[in-house]
Amino acid sequence: MSRQKGNRNRRSNAFKTLSYHVESKISKFLAYTKGEKRASEMHYVPYGDSNTFPQNLVDLINSSPTLQQGVELTSKFLYGDGIDASKAFLEYKINDSQTIEDLLEDITNEVPAFSSFVVHVQVNGAFEIVGIKCMPFEQIRKGSEDDQGNVDKYYLIRRYEERDYAPKDFKDKSIVKEYYAYHRDVKQFHKELAEVGTISNHPGYIAYVYKSKASGRFYPKPQWFSAMEDAIAEAEVKHRKRNDITGGFTGKLHITHFSTAPLTDKEKGKIIEETQEFMGEEGSQTMITFARNKESAPLVQPISHPELSKLYEYAERSASETIMKIFQIPQVLYGIPTAGKLGSTQEIEEAIAFTQRMVINRPQQMIERVLTELVSHMKLPEEIKRPDKIKIKNLSLKGFVEEPTPQIGEEVEFEELEEGEKQEIPSENKMIPHAATSLN
Numbered sequence: 001m002s003r004q005k006g007n008r009n010r011r012s013n014a015f016k017t018l019s020y021h022v023e024s025k026i027s028k029f030l031a032y033t034k035g036e037k038r039a040s041e042m043h044y045v046p047y048g049d050s051n052t053f054p055q056n057l058v059d060l061i062n063s064s065p066t067l068q069q070g071v072e073l074t075s076k077f078l079y080g081d082g083i084d085a086s087k088a089f090l091e092y093k094i095n096d097s098q099t100i101e102d103l104l105e106d107i108t109n110e111v112p113a114f115s116s117f118v119v120h121v122q123v124n125g126a127f128e129i130v131g132i133k134c135m136p137f138e139q140i141r142k143g144s145e146d147d148q149g150n151v152d153k154y155y156l157i158r159r160y161e162e163r164d165y166a167p168k169d170f171k172d173k174s175i176v177k178e179y180y181a182y183h184r185d186v187k188q189f190h191k192e193l194a195e196v197g198t199i200s201n202h203p204g205y206i207a208y209v210y211k212s213k214a215s216g217r218f219y220p221k222p223q224w225f226s227a228m229e230d231a232i233a234e235a236e237v238k239h240r241k242r243n244d245i246t247g248g249f250t251g252k253l254h255i256t257h258f259s260t261a262p263l264t265d266k267e268k269g270k271i272i273e274e275t276q277e278f279m280g281e282e283g284s285q286t287m288i289t290f291a292r293n294k295e296s297a298p299l300v301q302p303i304s305h306p307e308l309s310k311l312y313e314y315a316e317r318s319a320s321e322t323i324m325k326i327f328q329i330p331q332v333l334y335g336i337p338t339a340g341k342l343g344s345t346q347e348i349e350e351a352i353a354f355t356q357r358m359v360i361n362r363p364q365q366m367i368e369r370v371l372t373e374l375v376s377h378m379k380l381p382e383e384i385k386r387p388d389k390i391k392i393k394n395l396s397l398k399g400f401v402e403e404p405t406p407q408i409g410e411e412v413e414f415e416e417l418e419e420g421e422k423q424e425i426p427s428e429n430k431m432i433p434h435a436a437t438s439l440n
């Protein structure tokens with residue numbers, strides 16, 4: 001099973017520009033509310049003030065290189081070397097197109113980004129599980145809590161506009177689709193069948209998986225939440241560097257318009273509009289002043305700028321280091337050598353062991369418990385032995401240590417082959433798959 005790169009290309013179209021959207025929303029991120037009043041009108045509880053909190057997280061991951069790398073590295077560790085089970089079970093399709101390891105890969109793409117994942121569970125008329133599939137976390141919303149704090153409905157939301165849904169929208173399954181919360185209560189299952197009529201009309205169940213914390217009990221916040229401003233800063237540095245390069249190599253003009261009579265704002269606006277042809281392309285730096293004569297014209301002096309290259313270097317390094325710290329993965333695994341060390345195999349092995357033990361074990365065990373629970377109730381062919389427990393194999397050193405590419409002039413040793421023997425050429429596309437967390 002080859003590991004595909006984490007799919008972080010889902011865009012919400014919520015961003016117009018990074019500066020406007022992310023920075024103007026940061027205060028709302030830090031104090032997002034459940035919106036209970038709106039929840040009673042819309043059936044589901046908005047995730048953040050504008051109901052786009054997880055969509056914004058996806059956009060931020062796509063904008064911050066270090067944050068994206070931290071998500072990908074954690075994902076690789078969570079998947080490890082796949083699931084320890086029989087070949088027959090690993091090849092069995094647990095939904096229309098995926099094996100259990102395909103499902104594991106999808107789950108482990110979600111957990112580092114959101115500290116959570118969502119699974120859709122389909123059952124047959126005998127209440128056996130016949131399909132398990134990972135859902136896009138950012139599209140799922142919780143229903144309102146009952147008096148005991150339980151949620152019995154979940155909603156797949158395909159729109160994220162900042163507007164309330166009209167009642168008719170809830171009848172349009174292309175916009176909002178309703179699911180039951182996962183359970184194993186047979187009596188409750190029969191009540192649901194009575195509501196929907198037949199098993200073919202049953203929408204299935206949503207298992208909304210995350211570890212409740214004081215910082216996010218109803219909806220989760222990602223583990224890297226406290227480094228969000230650093231991720232924004234890193235993304236903003238890229239944005240500003242590009243603008244500085246664009247502006248730095250375009251025309252710089254100072255245009256003074258002389259007029260003996262005072263000008264109205266309307267007249268000044270017309271002059272500025274007529275002067276556009278002298279301003280060059282977008283990004284050029286142009287200043288227009290108005291004066292009665294040359295003697296009264298303003299004195300324009302250049303303002304000295306700090307060394308932007310050093311400021312950018314500091315800002316990028318500081319933000320990147322903070323983001324890496326929040327993931328707790330040693331820098332050598334990011335490809336950054338440790339001072340005083342040579343990045344030896346032993347150092348990498350120690351870093352992998354530390355990450356597995358101190359960072360990965362808990363979320364990985366949570367995924368194992370969830371998958372074990374679901375597989376225990378799944379309908380399987382008689383010839384396939386059901387695992388007593390889903391166990392994820394820890395990531396091996398193979399995923400991080402590759403054979404070095406020979407340099408020009410370097411002597412290369414070739415293994416001698418017997419006559420007629422073919423040498424196996426390893427696939428360049430062999431990448432390590434991926435992993436994941438407890439039912440709420």
